[in-house]
Amino acid sequence: MVDRRYLTYFDWGLLALTFLLATIGLITLYSAVMAGVPTPQEALFTKQLIWYGIGLAAMMICLLFSYKLMERYAWVIYGGSILLLVWAMFFGRTIAGSRRWIVLGPVSLQPSELAKIAVIIILARYYAKYVSGRGFTLRSLQVPVIMTLVPFLLIVRQPDLGTAGLIGLIAASMTLFVKIEKRTLSFIVGSGIAMALPMWFFFLKEYQRQRVLTFINPDRDPLGAGYHIIQSKIAIGSGFLTGKGFLEGTQNALSFLPEQHTDFIFSVLAEEWGFMGAALLIFVFLVFIFWALNIAYSCRDPFGTILAVGITAMIAWQAVINMGMVMGLMPVVGVPLPFISYGGSSLLTTMICVGILLNISMRRFMIE
C-alpha cells in the first residue's frame, strides 16, 4: 500500500534537525529542573520525555494521510478547536487565574495551542483558493479576519494574551505572504495609527498608559518583570564565551531565574554553554526555518506552500519572541521556546507541525 516514493522523498534532514533541537532541549531542561529549588524536580524531565514520545507518535500519525485532507476537512478541524476553546471557557481548569486547561484523565491540554494549527490550516485553505498575485483587498480580507478573530477573542478571554497575540502575528504573517494590495495595506497601516494615537492620548487612563509602557519596557517595573529580565541578562551574560558548564549555572541553581524551565530556559542554556551554545541554538533554529521555507517552495501546491509558511511563521515567531524576551529586547510575554521549553501542549503542537511539514515534503512528487 505504501508508495515507495514516500520513503525516497522522506525528509530525513528535517527529522535530523528536529532530533537535534529535541536533544538540546532535553539537555537544557535536565539542567534547569535538576537545579530546582528547593528540591530537584526530575519528574518534570520525565514528563517532558513522555511528551516527546507522545509528540513523535502524533508526528507519525500526521504522515499517514496526505496533508491535502486537511484542506478538505479544514472547517472540521477549525470548528473542533473552537468547540474545545469554548469547552475550556466553561469547564476548563483554572491555573494561576487563567482558565485555559482541559483535563483528560492524567493529562491536561491547552486547546489554545491546537487552535494555532487550526487557524493556520483554515487560513491556508482560504488564501490558497483566492491567492491571485494582485494581493488581497479589504473586502476579500473580511473572511480571514473573522476566522482569526474568533479564536483570538476566546483566548484573550482566558486570559492568555501571549498565545492570542501569537495567533494574530501568525495570521498577519500569512496574509502578508500572500500579499495585501498596496492601497489596502496603506489603509490598514494608516487607520491603525489613526486609531492608536487618539486611543493613547484620550481614551487610556494614566495608569493604563503606565501599564502599556511597562509592558514595552520592563525596566520600568524593577520589582517585577524588570527584575526577572535583569537576572536573565546576568545569567546569559555570565555564560561568557564558553559557559559555566553543564549543571554549573549559578543563576539557574539559585532560582534567581523565574520560570527557568519554561519561558526562561534559554538563559539556562546560555549561562551553562556560553556564547558557543547559545549561538549554536540560534543557528540550528535558523537552519530549521530555512529548511521549512524550502519545503514551502518545493511544494507546487498553493495550499501546501501557504500551510508550510504558516507553520514556519509560528515556530519562527515563538523562537524570536522568546529569545528576544529573555535577552531583554522585547516585552515579557508568556511564549515558550519551541522544542526547548517545558510544556506538553506546546511540545505536542510543535511536533504536529513538524509532522505536517514532513507530510508536505514527502508528497511533493505528487504534484510534480
Add this chain to the structure above:
Amino acid sequence: MSKYLKTVDSEWFRQRLIVVMMCVSMAALVLMTRLIYLQIIKGQEYRRMSLNNSIRLQSIDAPRGVIFDRHGNLLVDNRPSFDLYISLKDARPVDETLGRLAMHASLAEEELTERIAGVRGAAYYRPQLLKRDIGRNALAVVASHGYDLPGIDLQIQQLRNYIHSGLAAHLLGYIGEINSKELQQDIYADSRAGDLVGKFGVEKSLEPYLRGERGGRQVEVNANGQVVRVLQTVPARNGYNVYLTIDSRLQQRAEELLQDKAGAVVALDPNSGEVLALASSPAFDQNDFITGLSTEKWRALIENPDRPLNNKAIQGEYPPASTYKILNALAGLQEGVINENDIIFCPGYYRFGNRSYRCWRRGGHGAVDLNRALAESCDVYFYQVGERLGIDRLAWYAKAAGLGSRTGIELDHEGKGLVPTAAWKKKRFGVPWQPGETLSVAIGQGFNLVTPLQMAVFTAAVANGGVRYRPTLVKRVVSGYGEEILVNTPRVAGRLPVSPATLALVQKGLWEVVQGERGTARIARLKGTHISGKTGTAQVVNRETIEESEEGATTRKYLDHAWFVAYAPSENPQLAIAVIIEHGEHGSSAAAPVARELIKTYLEGAPSAPVVAAGAGEPGNG
C-alpha cells in the same frame, strides 16, 4: 506580468519566500548581535555580578494608615520597631555568629536558632527574621558590634501603637501576622508571609484602606551582602488614614461606665446611623497583641467567663425582654388590634389555655391603656396585644425593624439575632408553634434574640421618625496627601412600616417611661433635657432550672440581664443608645443609669474637646 494577475505560480511564491528568508535572517542577526553584546562585550561584568548574585530585591514596607476619631483625635498610629534579620549565606559560620549576637544583645540563643531551623532553599539567600522589636538598648549594642556580626541586619519596621491602651479595643481590633489561610484569599494578593494584617475590628474590616502598597528597590550588593548601590527604587505608598465616626470622649465614658461589669453599650447618631460609641466589657489591651501575648495573659483572656475577646455589642445575642414591647406596640397599633384608648385590666397574671402567665408586678397594674402599659411595662397588656397579632405578624414587624438580620456595620462576626416564626419552629424543632409561645415572644422573652447594635438601630429609627439607617463606623478615608478617598454618607437600610401617628403614640409612651410619674426608668431622668426609653429585664434561665440547681437563685450566672434603650433629647433626638448589662438584674437599676450618664456626657461636653491629656496623643510615642 499580466498573466500573473489571475493566478500565481511557483516563481511568484519563490520571490515572496526570498523576502521571508531575508526577514528571518534579519531577526537572527539581531538576536546574534544581542547575544554577542551580552555574552562577549558585557560578559565579564555579568560574570562578576553573577558570582555573588549581586542584584537583589529589597522591599520597602508601607506604613499602615493611622486611625482618628470623628474629631481628629488620634487613636492608632505606628511606632518604630527594631527588628533583627539574618542572611544565612553571609552569616557563616551561623552558629558562632548567633552565639555572639545572643551574648552582645542578651538574647536567648535557642530562640534565635529555632527561628532559622527550618530555613532552606531559596529562603536561604533572603534575610530571615530573627527577632522583632529588640528595644533601644539591644539596638545600640548590635549596631556598635556590626563588624563582629556578619550577615546580621537591623531593619526598622513600623509597629502598631494603640495610643489609649484598651480604648475601643473591640472596635479598633488589632493586627497580627498573616496566616496561611489568609494568604490564599484574593484581598491579600499583595501580601506575603510575615506581613502584619488586621485581625479583628476595624483594623481587619478596613484592611484594604489601612494597608499601603509595598515598594522596593533593586540593589547591587558586594560579596559580604552589603549594598553597594541602589539601581532602582519604587517608593511605597502609605496606607490611607481613617476617620471613624466614634467620639472618643463618649467612647471613653461608655467604657468607664461598664467598668467591672459585663455588658455592652452602643450609641448612635439617630439622624445618620453613625456610631458614636460602641463598647463591650470586659475588654483587653490591643498593644498586648502587637508586642506578643504571654501564655498566661492569653489563657486569662480565653478562660474568662465574661468573654473579653467577644464584642458583645455586635456578637452578643440576648433576649430583648421588655424593650421588645416597643415593637409590639408599634405592630399592634398599626395593625389596629389595639388603639391608644383601649383599656386592658391587669390583675397580675393572664390566664391563657390552662396556664397562667404572670405580670412582673405580682399585684397587677389594674386598668392600663397603651401609655401606661409602656410606662410601667405591663406584661399582661402586651400578652394580649401579642395574642391578637399572632406570631407571624409580629415577626413581620420585627424583620422590618431590622431584627433577625445583620445591620451591615463594618465589623466582622456580627450576630444576626433571631426572629422566631411558626415556620422557623417547625423547621428547627419539627413541632408546631404553640399559641402560648407567642405570649412569651410578645414580651421579648421567647426564642427571640437581638444584639445591642440591632436594638440601638431600632431605637434610632423610632427616635428619628422611622428611618432605619445602616450603622457605620467610618466617617471618611483620606490619603497621606489629604486626598479624600472615601466620604461616608448615611445609608437608609429601611423604614419602619408604621404611620407617623402610630410612631407618635409609641414615642409618647417611651417619654412616659422616663419622664412620667410612674415610669420604670425615672432613675434615668436628667436635669435640662427629656429622655425617652424603655427598660428590659431578660431572664437568663427559666425558674425551674434555678430551682433544680444546687446553687441559689442569687448566683451571678442566674441573674437577669438588664436592658435599657433610650434616645435624647426626646423632642429633637441627638443620641440613640442601647445598653445591656449581663446579670445586672434590673434594666431600671443597672442599665438606665449608664444611658443617663452617657447622655449627660454627650449633651454637656463641647463636641470637639480633646479627650486625653496632652502628650499621650503624639505619634510615635513608644
